[in-house]
Amino acid sequence: MKYTxxxxxxxxxxxMLTYFADARDDYHGKGRNVSFSLAATxxxxxxxxxSAVIEGLFFGDPDWDFEADPGAVVLWFTDDPSLNEQTKARILDASGDRITYSRLQVIExxxxxxxxxxxxxxxxNSQKLSKNTLLVRGAVEDGNALFERNVTPDLRQHTIWDTIRNTIEDDRLTLYLILDEAHKGMRRRTAADRAEQQTLVKRLINGANGVPPIPVVWGISATIERFTAAMKDVEGRYPYxxxxxxxxLIQESGLLKDDIRLDFxxxxxxFDTVLLRRGVRKVxxxxxxxxxxxxxxxxSGDTVNPLLVVQVPNTPSKELLQDAVDAVREEWPELRxxxxxxVFGDHVSIHIGDYEIPYISPQKVQEASHIRVLFAKDAVSTGWDCPRAEVLVSYRPATDKTHITQLLGRMVRTPLARRIAGDDVLNSVDCVLPYFNRATAMEVAEILLGKKPQGDDGKGDTGGGAGRRVLIHPVDMHANEAIPTCVWEAFDALPSQSxxxxxxxxxxxxSTLAQALSHDGFLRDARKAAYTEMxxxxxxxxxxxxxxxENATRGILNVEGETIVATVAGKKVADPEKFHxxxxxxxxxxxxxxxQRILSADLARKYADHIAVTDEDxxxxxxxxxxxxxxxxxxxVQADLNREATALTNKWLARYRVDIKGLTDERRAVYDDIRxxxxxxxxxxxxxxxxxxxxxxxxxxxxxxxxxxxHLMSDESGQFxxxxxxxxxxxxLDTECSRTDFLAWYRNPGRASxxxxAIAYKDGKGNWRRMCPDFVFFHGSEDNVKVSIVDPHGFHLSDALPKLRGLANFTAEYGEEFHRVEAVAQMNEKSLRVLDLKSEDVRQAIEQAHDxxxxxxxxxATDYY
Incomplete structure (x- = not known):
């Protein structure tokens, strides 16, 4: 994979690779067709x-002990032909040089x-399976040829149904069907859709008219409910x-915008044109x-040309478009x-007065950076994403909340596929709603925070999760000028955890670290040095x-077997005879x-070359x-090798720590991933x-x-x-700020930015999670800044004890760098209790506690004062 x-x-x-391995065994070993899904917002x-799964399917994946399937064929199915080209381009980009262009074929x-x-x-795509297309002409449907001819009208030898049937019937091949946005083509739309789209996809899965069912079906969708509903009418298929x-976890990754700002x-x-002008100023x-x-x-690679999306009703009037274009041109006279x-559905240029607005296909908008204002209607297109779209002005009325959130959901990707360090503005997207009031805007906010409106089928999905905020009256704050330099220096030295x-x-x-160090010029021939050490x-x-x-070698070379001899006349089986x-x-x-799976594929190959003795034979x-x-x-052996590799990695990360700090955000993110x-x-x-x-x-x-x-950050008046x-x-907060030696405080962001x-801990299921303590306080003097973590956290929450254990482990490792590390809980309206995590006895009590x-x-614990 090109990406980490x-x-x-x-x-x-x-x-998914585990499922593919099981599905392969189920199909070829038990004759059982299977289905499973991946749901992600x-x-x-x-x-x-x-792309990573397909790579594993074709080439194997040692990280997951997955062996390649030499007979694997992938049929990627959507209901939109434009998505096929877009998906093909994304797979090529993600895979690097493993899945080549020739391996990706759009069926025309x-x-x-x-x-x-x-x-x-x-x-x-489903349109290619419609009965009047060239791909299926001459195919038999319900016992009758679609065209009453002995041969297909274009003299083709095989319809697409023939190709699918022949592939499935070849025991050397395994056909895997990927349903992209699996609900498409199965969801009820119109009567015509049920007769065409829905039937076609179900026939593809179930098999019909001499075509066997697809052996393995993998659905990729935004919600599990979509795929579950889609597979209700599927016959004789074993579901994983x-x-x-x-x-x-998606929100925490930095791939999505953290904040959505709503203006109304x-x-x-x-106020439609007034707020449109505001949207222009924002972009x-x-x-x-x-x-x-x-x-x-x-x-220059970090330069983003942000896009303003103007959402209009499905049948916008000429007057509305004229007023909107005039407002944009007047507010932005320097616009090209x-x-x-x-991106309207009719695909033709629109003439507005003396101005022509050309059509552009949705999947081309992201790369067409000269376009800075885009007029759209609904969600533009299924699967359309434009990370540089950072401002939405919607002319939709207040009743169209789902239409707005549907389009806004296509705009939440971060432009550089990473969170911009410490900048909430660049990690946000703006939504301007001229026809909304606060009450209706709050309904939009609830949808954006994950609450689905009644009757919603997932169209309003906007991703996100814990850590996302919707802001109505935001204020942007900068470094507080009242905070002394010594406090900032203490802040810079604080430990956090990956x-x-x-x-x-x-x-x-x-190996990844060596490649990065070599790329950035910190250690010449770093990969060679790493291999030499290993x-x-x-x-x-x-x-x-x-x-x-030596003993293992003899065992590997010596293949033992047994021969069983059955005497027909005597009707008995003799004792097995061993052979070597x-x-x-x-x-x-x-x-x-x-x-290779034990030592790593790359190291095993290179070490074999290192110790090989060349001879004529x-x-x-x-x-x-x-x-x-x-x-x-x-x-x-594996444990010893891993220990030495970890030691060398940590040594190099420590040696080049200061150099890495001086890199761009993009390159620093690479080392963060390596850590x-x-x-x-x-x-x-x-x-x-x-x-x-x-x-x-x-x-x-x-x-x-x-x-x-x-506070370390403040508005113009020094307030937070x-x-x-x-x-x-x-x-x-007030108790800590009232202490005589108080210097400053920091409201630690709740998301792992x-x-x-951030502090790593294991939840009740043993999965690693990250907690972010509420407060960091700075006390003492300019010559001796004392830093404390104080975390008010309710004991009634299910994650309270796992988080306390994570905080205790963090304190055991880094406690010397803090003056205090304390967890506070409210017992009643007047009483607060505190656990001093710097006390070893307290940490032991936390480890042994049941709640x-x-x-x-x-x-x-003691009373908190």
Whole structure:
């Protein structure tokens, strides 16, 4: 894969490959057809995950012990032909050089083959299966030829149904069907759709008129409910458990915008063009911010040309379009003449006065960076994504909440596929609603935060999860000038933690780090240096386990078997006779593949080349592979190798820590990913916030929230809004700020962003999660800044005890760097209790506790003052 998968993506790929392996066995071994699905909300990277799965299917995946299927054929099915080309381009981009262009074929009407070729992906859309298309002419439907001719009208030898049937009936092949947005073509639309689209897809899955059912069906959709409903009428298919990705993990990944800002008029009147002008100013301001960011990063690749999307009703009047175009041109006179386009369904240019608005296909908008204003209607197109679309002005009325959220859901991807460190503005998208009031805007906000409107079938899906905010009256804050430099320096030194990976491969992590260090010029020939170090480790292991390796080698070469002789006349079976054979090259290569999964494929191959003795009979490489196979079978070898690889990785990360800090955000993100490629939490740095955005309204009337001074980030008056705090959290804040040596405070962001102090912990199911303590306080003096973590957290919550354990483990490792680490809980309206995590006795009590409440009631806790 070209990209490093996020943790949730890697987990999903591993599970899907497990399903594919089981499905292959079920179909060829038991004759059982199967189905399963992957559900992930908008922006999860479904195509990237599918690309990784297809790579594993064609080439194998040692990370998941998945062997390639040499007979694999993938049929990728959608209901929109434009999506096929878009998906093809995304797979090519994601895969790098493994899945080549020639392996990805869009089935056109000229397609004419006896069967599909293994190792290829074929893209098909439902329109191509309609009975009047060239692909199916002459095919038999319900016992009758669609065209009463002995041959097809265009002299083609095979219809697409023939090709599918021949592929399924070939025992050497396995046909895997991927239903992209699986509900499409099965969901009820019109009567004509049920007769055409729905029937076609079900016939494809179930088989009909001599065409067998597709062996394996994989549905990729936004929600499990969609695929479940789609498969209700599927016959005789064994379903595997559905797999759904937690939306909170998608939000945490940085692939989606964190904040959505809603603007609407606060009084009655006609303000459509007024607010459209506001939207124009917003997109222009966003453009300037992105220009400054790219300049600061010294990277033209970080330049984003943000797009304004103007959403109009399905039948917009000429007057509406004229007024909108005039407002845009008056507010943005410097906009290029070709800077406005539309994606309406009629696909023709629109003439508005003396101005022509050309049509552009939705999938081309992202790359057409000269287009800065786009007119659209509903959701533009299924699967359309335009990460540079950062401002939406919707002319839809208040009754069209789903239409608005549907389109806005296509706009939540981060333009650079990562969160911008410490900048809430660049991590946000704006939505301007001229025809809404606060009440109706709040209904939109609820949908954007994950609450589905009644009767919604998923069309309003916008992704997101815990960590997303919808802001009505936001204020953007910058570094507080009243905060002394010594406090910021203390902030810079704070430890944070990465989220571990389940399928961590230390040798792969080392190789990735070496490549990065070499790329950035920190360590010349870093990969060579890494291999040299690992070869030395393997040489030592070879020497240490010499006797065991010799015994293992004899066992590998000696193939034992038994011959059973049945005497017909005597009607008895004689005792089996044993025989011995010498393993051949093919057998050793099969064992070598297993060794690659243990040592890592790259290291195993290169080490075999390193120890191979070249001779005329070319037995040197065979002997080297045999030695590597024997070494991999020795208990403890993998653990020793992983330990040494981890040690070298950590050594290099520490050595080049300061150099890495000086890189651009894009390159620093690479090293952050490498740190995270570990089975245990790793120390990472916190970055200073640049722009912090907070809500300033407390209710629907717009009542201003309370504020407090001395926060690291503040508005122009030096204040920070605390509307997100409850009463007892505010009590804790005021108590800490009243201490005589108080210097400053920091409301730690609740999402695991770069400017947040994050702590890894294991939840009740053993999965790694990250918590972000509420407060960081700074006390002491300019010469001695003392930093404390104080985390008010309710003991009644199900995650209370796991989070306490995570905080305890963090304190055990980094406690010396903090003055205090405390967890506070409210027992009643007047009483607060505190656990001092710097106390070893308290940490032991937390480890032994069965629930959080008993801890706060026990002698391990004291009253909080």
């Amino acid at each position: 998968l996020k943790e949730y993506q890697a987990d999903a790929v591993g599970q 908008t922006g999860a990277g479904k195509t990237v995950m599918a 009407n000229t397609f004419n083959r006896e069967k599909f070729e293994p190792g290829n992906v074929y893209f098909l 458990p559905h797999y759904e990705i937690d939306p909170a 008029p606060a009084e009655k009147g006609t 222009k301001a966003a453009g300037r911010l992105w220009e400054r960011y790219a300049e600061a990063q010294d990277s 003449g070709d800077g406005i386009a539309h 989220l571990p990976k389940k399928a961590a491969k230390p040798t792969k992590r080392l 070869f030395a480790v393997l040489d030592g292991l070879m020497s240490r386990h010499r006797d065991a390796i 054979e010498i393993a051949d090259e093919r057998s050793i290569e099969a064992d070598f593949k297993n060794a 070319d037995d040197g490489l065979f002997d080297a592979h045999l030695a590597v196979v024997a070494l991999a079978e020795i208990d403890g 995270g490629m570990s089975a245990e939490p790793q120390r990472i740095d916190i970055r200073r916030p640049k722009v912090r955005t907070e809500e300033t309204a407390a209710d629907e009337k717009g009542t201003k929230v309370e504020t407090r001074p001395q 809004p605390i509307g997100s705090l409850n009463k007892w959290e505010t009590n804790v 770069d400017d947040s102090l 959080a409440e008993s801890l706060y009631l026990s002698s391990a």
